[in-house]
Amino acid sequence: MKPPPFEYRSAHDSAEAVNLLTEYGDDAKILAGGQSLVPLMNFRMARPSVLIDINQTHDMTHIRADDGHLVVGAMTRQRVLERDQTAGSAVPLLPAALAHSGHTTNRNRGTFGGSLAHADPAAELPTVLVALGGELTVQGPSGKRTVPAEDFFLAPLVTSLEYNEILLSARLPRLPQGTGVRVEELARRHGDFAIVSVMAAVHLDSNGRADLVRIAAGGVDSTPIRLHEAEAQLSGTALDDAGIDAAAVAAADSVHPTDDVHGSASYRLEMVRVLVARAIRSAITHQKEGHR
Amino acid sequence: MRLNLTINGAQHTADDVWPGESLLYVLRERLGLAGSKNACEQGECGSCTVYLDGVPACSCLVAAGQAAGHEVVTVEGIGGGEDELHPVQEAFVDAGAVQCGFCTPGLIVAAHNLVERTGEPSDEEIREELAGNLCRCTGYEKILDAVRLAASRKQEAGT
Ligand code: FES
Ligand code: FES
Numbered sequence: 001m002k003p004p005p006f007e008y009r010s011a012h013d014s015a016e017a018v019n020l021l022t023e024y025g026d027d028a029k030i031l032a033g034g035q036s037l038v039p040l041m042n043f044r045m046a047r048p049s050v051l052i053d054i055n056q057t058h059d060m061t062h063i064r065a066d067d068g069h070l071v072v073g074a075m076t077r078q079r080v081l082e083r084d085q086t087a088g089s090a091v092p093l094l095p096a097a098l099a100h101s102g103h104t105t106n107r108n109r110g111t112f113g114g115s116l117a118h119a120d121p122a123a124e125l126p127t128v129l130v131a132l133g134g135e136l137t138v139q140g141p142s143g144k145r146t147v148p149a150e151d152f153f154l155a156p157l158v159t160s161l162e163y164n165e166i167l168l169s170a171r172l173p174r175l176p177q178g179t180g181v182r183v184e185e186l187a188r189r190h191g192d193f194a195i196v197s198v199m200a201a202v203h204l205d206s207n208g209r210a211d212l213v214r215i216a217a218g219g220v221d222s223t224p225i226r227l228h229e230a231e232a233q234l235s236g237t238a239l240d241d242a243g244i245d246a247a248a249v250a251a252a253d254s255v256h257p258t259d260d261v262h263g264s265a266s267y268r269l270e271m272v273r274v275l276v277a278r279a280i281r282s283a284i285t286h287q288k289e290g291h292r
Numbered sequence: 293m294r295l296n297l298t299i300n301g302a303q304h305t306a307d308d309v310w311p312g313e314s315l316l317y318v319l320r321e322r323l324g325l326a327g328s329k330n331a332c333e334q335g336e337c338g339s340c341t342v343y344l345d346g347v348p349a350c351s352c353l354v355a356a357g358q359a360a361g362h363e364v365v366t367v368e369g370i371g372g373g374e375d376e377l378h379p380v381q382e383a384f385v386d387a388g389a390v391q392c393g394f395c396t397p398g399l400i401v402a403a404h405n406l407v408e409r410t411g412e413p414s415d416e417e418i419r420e421e422l423a424g425n426l427c428r429c430t431g432y433e434k435i436l437d438a439v440r441l442a443a444s445r446k447q448e449a450g451t
Contacts, residue, residue: 002313002317002333003312005310005312006312007312008310008311008312008355008357010357031355031358034353034354034355034358035335035350035353038334038335038352038353038355039333039334039335039336039353042333042334042352043334051312051355053355053357053358055358079347102335102424103338103423103424104348104420104421104423104424105335105338105341105348105349105350105402105424105425106335106350106424108347108348108349109344109347109349109350109353109354189423190423191423191424
């Protein structure tokens with residue numbers, strides 16, 4: 001399988017990439033790590049007539065943390081992010097989720113921004129962004145704008161990026177020291193796309209009450225879904241067993257999966273219920289035992 | 293385009309290259325380096341694994357234009373010379389980890405990276421690191437044996 005013919009252009013910075021996107025219009029696509037786009041092209045499921053390579057850019061490869069946030073440049077390789085101490089201590093959910101994202105060889109090349117812009121509803125990084133209420137910074141011809149994660153992902157492989165906009169970076173709120181995190185994922189093989197994934201971050205205050213609960217599910221709707229109702233039920237409580245089980249039921253009520261070859265909609269609903277409960281309990285254990 | 297890149301330490305040039313063709317295609321069809329194997333062309337099987345700037349990557353997913361000016365090490369560059377096997381390759385032979393051999397070149401690169409980078413990897417680390425390499429003959433146990441053998445020999449040799 002070979003890709004259909006296309007013109008190859010290389011951009012030296014994000015501004016040049018935006019110019020090229022504007023010049024070529026809808027027929028152009030950004031090429032970052034190539035781990036999603038190139039297979040789609042090889043299968044001829046995508047046929048862009050121009051690829052704009054951003055691997056030679058230097059203004060989108062950074063990992064920065066301040067008091068409140070972690071900012072990750074779109075061209076940061078997933079494997080670099082996975083191993084980065086700053087990122088791991090600010091947002092421990094990131095390395096935990098990346099461990100499920102493809103294989104190490106894919107993560108060596110695959111980029112943070114590439115996975116977000118590709119917007120597979122079962123992919124790990126979009127689910128992390130949605131779970132934690134991240135924000136994406138995009139650049140177009142007339143400047144930058146910031147989009148909350150829940151407004152960025154619109155449908156499978158569809159984002160709110162305009163044809164001449166490029167994803168520059170994403171910003172995630174720093175999790176309080178000691179936050180417990182957990183990724184529960186059901187996949188045929190480790191590294192495959194999730195049939196259902198649930199990501200949770202939980203922080204208990206000194207009285208044992210949850211002052212932070214973040215939960216999202218992937219693979220069960222047309223985009224990753226933040227489980228607001230379950231979060232609301234659990235926030236401020238001691239996260240007892242009955243509460244967790246009830247929140248897990250509420251979580252399953254708030255997603256709309258469809259049948260496909262990997263599993264029926266009803267199976268996915270049941271798995272959301274099971275995995276939400278499991279993820280919350282494991283995240284609590286993670287906080288209590290401390291991060292290893 | 294004229295493609296210049298470094299492969300296994302030597303400067304290589306290929307002419308009339310379409311920048312959109314894969315690095316794997318360049319290696320195999322233009323430069324006669326047929327060690328890296330072509331199978332899935334979707335980053336699933338790892339049989340095309342090469343080092344790109346020191347990091348293992350699926351060469352089927354790298355466009356030729358992206359490799360221009362970069363440094364590639366293929367399975368041909370892992371051993372010392374013509375008949376000289378690298379200890380990781382020797383371990384594959386000794387452990388009987390090669391059946392049809394189709395997956396072997398990619399696995400050698402992945403295993404080489406693992407063994408060179410870590411001291412004595414745990415079974416979990418080995419599985420994790422080699423999860424992107426499929427063996428159609430399913431000789432995984434022997435492959436694990438080979439990596440363990442290579443790692444323990446390296447420890448013994450103290451290198
Ligand atoms: S041929 Fe490249 S991963 Fe299978
Ligand atoms: S030895 Fe035949 S594919 Fe692995």
